Amino acid sequence: MSKLFKIIGAVAIINIVARLFGFGREVVIGIQYGTSTVADAIATAYSIPNFIYLVLGGALTTAFISVYHSSKMSKELYVRKAFTTVAVAATLVTVLLVLFTDPILNLFFSRLSGEDYQLVRNLFLWMMPSSILLVVSTWMSGLLNINDRFQLSSLAILLYNVAFVAVGFLLTGWLGPESYGAGALVSAILMGGFLYWGIRRAKLPSLKPSFGMPKDIRRMWWLALPILFGGASLQFYYIIHRIAADGIGEGAISSINYASKLTGFPQAILMTAVTTVIYPMLAKKEGEGDTQTIKTLYKKGMLYMVVLLVPATVFCYVFAEPLIRLIFGYGNFDETSVMLTVPVFKVFALSMFFLAANTYVTRFYYAKGNSVMPIIFSLISVFGINIAIIYAFVDQIGAQAIAYGTVISAAVNFLLLAGYARLKWKL
DSSP states (O other): OHHHHHHHHHHHHHHHHHHHHHHHHHHHHHHHHTTSHHHHHHHHHHHHHHHHHHHHHHHHHHHHHHHHTTOSSOHHHHHHHHHHHHHHHHHHHHHHHHHTHHHHHHHHOTTOOHHHHHHHHHHHHHHTTHHHHHHHHHHHHHHHHHTTOHHHHHHHHHHHHHHHHHHHHHTHHHHGGGHHHHHHHHHHHHHHHHHHHHHHHTTOOOOOOOOOOOHHHHHHHHHHHHHHHHHHHHHHHHHHHHHHHTTTOTTHHHHHHHHHHHHHHHHHHHHHHHHHHHHHHHHHHHHHTOHHHHHHHHHHHHHHHHHHHHHHHHHHHHTHHHHHHHHHOSTTOOHHHHHHHHHHHHHHHTTHHHHHHHHHHHHHHHHTTOOHHHHHHHIIIIIIIIHHHHHHHHHHHTHHHHHHHHHHHHHHHHHHHHHHHHHHHOO
């Protein structure tokens, strides 16, 4: 067990640096554009490509790992066919979204004005092709993780975030805000290339395309679909944020984006490290029927999250204003931007533990082969409680209603997940 947590620690260190650069992108955007309509446009345009990357990439990778250890096919053939179906699926989804750019943007962001809409549209078209590479990169990271190459997948995220912020910042004078669209595309290309090089260097199975849907690939898809819908419901938090904030006023979208990214920073570091290392092990131990190790992992992980995230929550809530000033308060992020972001950040801080714990507990459901209950709980929480709270209070307290919706629905989701896991598996 000590070896496991040493590996998690090493991955966490790389992830801290990677997330610092990823969060640095938000800081740079804040310095350059504050909480203006331009900042709103950048956050808005990135929401849909990021949604595809996290939902489709995450679901297919999780399902791929789950089937890998029990597949009756040769490992090389299974890897090749899985890679092919992932790449084809990512390409088809991306092409469809690009073809229907205008209907999609009008559906989700109907209140955008002419100039703002054109900027969002241009950024969207820059960013969407990166979805293919990001989904495939997520899958390649899963292949590396199965083979204990955890550091390579973490380094790839570091490369992505460094390139994204560097290209966005350096090309601003030439492309303006659209430099962040170019940054999204270039950084995805670099990450995909790095992961492919890592797979070749580690002498893992070939990624030469192999078409066809044998039994294990169909099984991967049957497992991926409920995971996809479950992940979609969780990621819909961010889409709902954008839609609900669209009518509040200038700067609402960007202030919510800055606040949610800052509160997501500590839990993202912890959860990326833990799920990167633990989930492949969970899938293997479940296949071996080693329930005692699974219970031990569950309890230790929950304890670590309480110890790390509860103090972080208290700190962020108490020192919200000085934190926002210290991190964002430069350039065009003026006093108005600070005062707009602080109250939203304080409320979002209360969600840190619950969002992290939900991601963590859900991985145990997937390892147990139960991907349906997390969907049901997420639908109740995200599309029921969350939306009800937002639209009940948004006229009274504005953007804070969006944050309260996230906190309360995430807490309910955690209670449902943890309670059912306790009753079903004695976790």
